[in-house]
Amino acid sequence: MKILVLNCGSSSIKYQLFSQEGSEWSVLAAGVVEKIGLKGSFLKHEATGSEKVLLEGEILDHKAGIDYILGVIVSERHGCVKSLDEIDAVGHRVVHGGEQFNSSVLITTEVIKKIEECIDIAPLHNPPNLKGIDAITSILPSVPQIAVFDTAFHQTMPKEAYMYAIPLSLYKKYGIRRYGFHGTSHRYVSKRACEILGVDYATQKIISCHLGNGASICAIKNGESVDTSMGFTPLEGLVMGTRSGDMDLGAATFIMDKEEIGTRSASVLFNKHSGMLGLTGISSDMREIIGAADEGNPDAINGLNIYFYRVKKFIGSYAAAMGGVDIVLFTGGIGENSVPTRAGICKGLEFLGIDIDESINGGIFGEEAVISKADAGTKVMVVPTNEELMIAVDTKEIVDELANR
Numbered sequence: 421m422k423i424l425v426l427n428c429g430s431s432s433i434k435y436q437l438f439s440q441e442g443s444e445w446s447v448l449a450a451g452v453v454e455k456i457g458l459k460g461s462f463l464k465h466e467a468t469g470s471e472k473v474l475l476e477g478e479i480l481d482h483k484a485g486i487d488y489i490l491g492v493i494v495s496e497r498h499g500c501v502k503s504l505d506e507i508d509a510v511g512h513r514v515v516h517g518g519e520q521f522n523s524s525v526l527i528t529t530e531v532i533k534k535i536e537e538c539i540d541i542a543p544l545h546n547p548p549n550l551k552g553i554d555a556i557t558s559i560l561p562s563v564p565q566i567a568v569f570d571t572a573f574h575q576t577m578p579k580e581a582y583m584y585a586i587p588l589s590l591y592k593k594y595g596i597r598r599y600g601f602h603g604t605s606h607r608y609v610s611k612r613a614c615e616i617l618g619v620d621y622a623t624q625k626i627i628s629c630h631l632g633n634g635a636s637i638c639a640i641k642n643g644e645s646v647d648t649s650m651g652f653t654p655l656e657g658l659v660m661g662t663r664s665g666d667m668d669l670g671a672a673t674f675i676m677d678k679e680e681i682g683t684r685s686a687s688v689l690f691n692k693h694s695g696m697l698g699l700t701g702i703s704s705d706m707r708e709i710i711g712a713a714d715e716g717n718p719d720a721i722n723g724l725n726i727y728f729y730r731v732k733k734f735i736g737s738y739a740a741a742m743g744g745v746d747i748v749l750f751t752g753g754i755g756e757n758s759v760p761t762r763a764g765i766c767k768g769l770e771f772l773g774i775d776i777d778e779s780i781n782g783g784i785f786g787e788e789a790v791i792s793k794a795d796a797g798t799k800v801m802v803v804p805t806n807e808e809l810m811i812a813v814d815t816k817e818i819v820d821e822l823a824n825r
């Protein structure tokens with residue numbers, strides 16, 4: 421079976437074409453269209469085993485972008501399939517499924533309507549996702565399309581984890597609650613960790629730390645998300661590259677008053693100019709901050725300490741929420757690659773059985789590994805995320821179910 425996975429953003433489309441035979445999955449091609457509707461739009465494409473190519477073109481909208489991708493996939497020069505008929509299904513990353521979706525689904529007109537209803541709470545993300553769905557509907561009308569939601573995995577959270585202590589009427593009126601994001605990543609890495617360890621997913625207490633430009637942490641008990649740090653929007657929780665994460669709402673309104681800024685500017689301030697960038701004044705990029713800290717920059721050192729402390733505090737609170745922890749996972753660009761970040765977070769958590777072996781941790785960059793000491797009570801692991809593969813696996817499962825109906 422061949423499955424195309426699409427991740428449509430406001431001005432970009434990431435894609436991967438997967439081939440599956442039995443339990444084997446391989447990537448036939450991957451790439452990204454960038455600057456859609458802007459000057460200088462281009463497609464970066466790599467068919468497995470071939471050179472990466474950069475193709476410029478005037479890509480005015482998402483449909484043109486997907487047309488371009490499909491054209492390259494079947495092209496003689498850069499392609500990997502002979503005809504578009506070989507594509508059995510398309511899996512879409514959809515950011516927000518609200519309370520409507522707790523798992524991946526076959527896209528129907530009813531489903532599209534429900535995704536549209538979520539635009540109110542995901543105004544930046546769901547519209548481009550819908551554009552991708554629309555484009556495939558017109559180009560490949562007979563190919564089944566599956567929606568895989570970032571929020572769906574977290575729909576198992578109990579009320580005490582997802583309700584905010586604001587008037588209940590606001591939850592009822594606008595759906596103001598914790599939804600959580602990165603669900604596909606947390607689900608993939610937590611399942612994968614159990615596969616690697618040979619333990620039953622349905623019996624484990626797992627804390628998954630997805631540390632990338634955006635960052636979130638998730639408590640997974642017996643295979644279900646029971647709490648996560650991102651909330652109504654992806655602003656809550658951990659310190660991120662440019663997002664503040666948790667802070668006093670009173671401080672936010674105070675700043676707005678003093679600086680005489682409205683909601684739009686405040687949103688830019690807390691989403692784009694805060695986090696590690698705001699704290700250090702150096703960069704949002706963890707590599708640069710660690711480099712500066714190594715040279716003794718006090719703001720970089722301070723920023724890192726705040727970053728580590730916030731993650732550590734969440735690990736403690738999620739261990740409390742689950743009544744213990746069996747596995748702690750690191751993923752995302754920082755979690756997968758940053759030795760000092762993993763060490764800085766875990767230091768002092770030995771009382772929870774979290775005790776990493778520095779000689780192993782020091783050699784792990786972007787690969788699956790157990791980094792805890794052999795006799796530690798809690799396994800600490802690095803598991804590179806693969807949201808695209810998870811989307812492809814879900815897509816295949818649903819397509820198989822359809823065929824067996």
Ligand code: ADP
Nearest residue numbers: 631632633634704705706707752753754757758
């Ligand atoms: P996104 O959330 O955009 O998908 P990624 O998961 O790719 O982001 O993570 C990007 C972050 O990972 C950046 O802060 C980058 O500095 C960090 N990163 C990548 N490699 C390393 C490394 N070797 N050491 C520290 N940080 C790293």
